[in-house]
Amino acid sequence: MRDAHNGAMARHPGGGFNPPEPTRKGGPDYGRLVAAVRTLQDHVRSVDAPDGVITRAADLIDGVNTLLAPYAADEWASPSGRRTDLPNRGNLLTVPLTTSRAGDRITGTARFARYHLGRNGAAHGGTLGLLFDSLLGQTAAILTGSPYQRTAFLHIDYRAIVPIGKDLQVDAGVDEIDGRKVFVSGRLCDGDTVLTEAHALFVRLKPGQP
Numbered sequence: 653m654r655d656a657h658n659g660a661m662a663r664h665p666g667g668g669f670n671p672p673e674p675t676r677k678g679g680p681d682y683g684r685l686v687a688a689v690r691t692l693q694d695h696v697r698s699v700d701a702p703d704g705v706i707t708r709a710a711d712l713i714d715g716v717n718t719l720l721a722p723y724a725a726d727e728w729a730s731p732s733g734r735r736t737d738l739p740n741r742g743n744l745l746t747v748p749l750t751t752s753r754a755g756d757r758i759t760g761t762a763r764f765a766r767y768h769l770g771r772n773g774a775a776h777g778g779t780l781g782l783l784f785d786s787l788l789g790q791t792a793a794i795l796t797g798s799p800y801q802r803t804a805f806l807h808i809d810y811r812a813i814v815p816i817g818k819d820l821q822v823d824a825g826v827d828e829i830d831g832r833k834v835f836v837s838g839r840l841c842d843g844d845t846v847l848t849e850a851h852a853l854f855v856r857l858k859p860g861q862p
């Protein structure tokens with residue numbers, strides 16, 4: 653594994669945080685595959701079925717895992733996160749997020765799924781960190797035109813519970829740039845209600861930094 657990492661670094665001398673190289677690998681059904689796995693995750697969180705149904709589902713999923721296992725590839729070869737034609741660049745990890753640049757701001761829509769449920773209808777707090785790392789990372793990269801940055805800190809203020817299964821609004825911008833340091837902040841809203849606020853420091857990487 654270490655060799656694979658070193659090999660990837662050799663092929664990416666600018667560091668490990670190069671912007672994704674777009675690809676069409678995976679073909680016309682890659683987006684459907686990612687969407688189907690998201691739906692599967694929702695079902696696994698919500699299912700209340702007879703044991704036999706669970707056994708059959710586990711068998712079917714084991715079959716899919718057996719089908720895919722021989723094709724496991726490193727992060728540079730896999731299309732995950734590189735399918736720029738697909739929502740969230742075909743990255744299963746992210747909280748579904750659609751953004752665009754509006755002048756000196758990044759705005760858009762986020763939607764938490766049943767998979768992201770914490771308790772009592774509220775999204776799990778950790779999934780807010782996942783959302784804001786993506787949102788504020790994009791904000792820092794796009795608004796400064798410099799993708800080689802890593803999160804140094806991410807501070808989250810949970811103002812109100814975040815509902816799952818509802819389109820919510822995001823808005824973010826750059827507050828300050830100080831040398832290699834890019835300070836950004838953003839918020840998640842449900843109409844006029846601010847649900848979550850966050851601010852973060854992204855540090856521009858030096859050549860060769862992972």
Ligand SMILES: CCCCC/C=C\C/C=C\C/C=C\C/C=C\CCCC(=O)SCCNC(=O)CCNC(=O)[C@H](O)C(C)(C)COP(=O)(O)OP(=O)(O)OC[C@H]1O[C@@H](n2cnc3c(N)ncnc32)[C@H](O)[C@@H]1OP(=O)(O)O
Pocket residue numbers: 671672785786787789790793794796797798799801802803804805831832833853855857858861
């Ligand atoms: C045309 C344009 C293109 C547009 C791009 C288009 C598309 C973009 C595509 C992709 C990108 C999009 C989205 C990105 C999405 C998500 C982003 C996710 C990012 C991550 O999820 S990434 C994983 C989590 N992240 C880590 O895994 C970091 C681990 N960590 C380290 O790698 C180091 O720690 C590092 C590199 C952060 C710094 O290390 P270092 O050695 O380079 O620098 P150093 O320590 O000297 O800090 C320099 C100055 O920052 C200050 N500073 C540092 N840390 C601080 C802290 N915590 N609090 C307050 N100040 C801090 C120092 O005090 C000093 O300040 P000063 O210079 O004033 O003294």
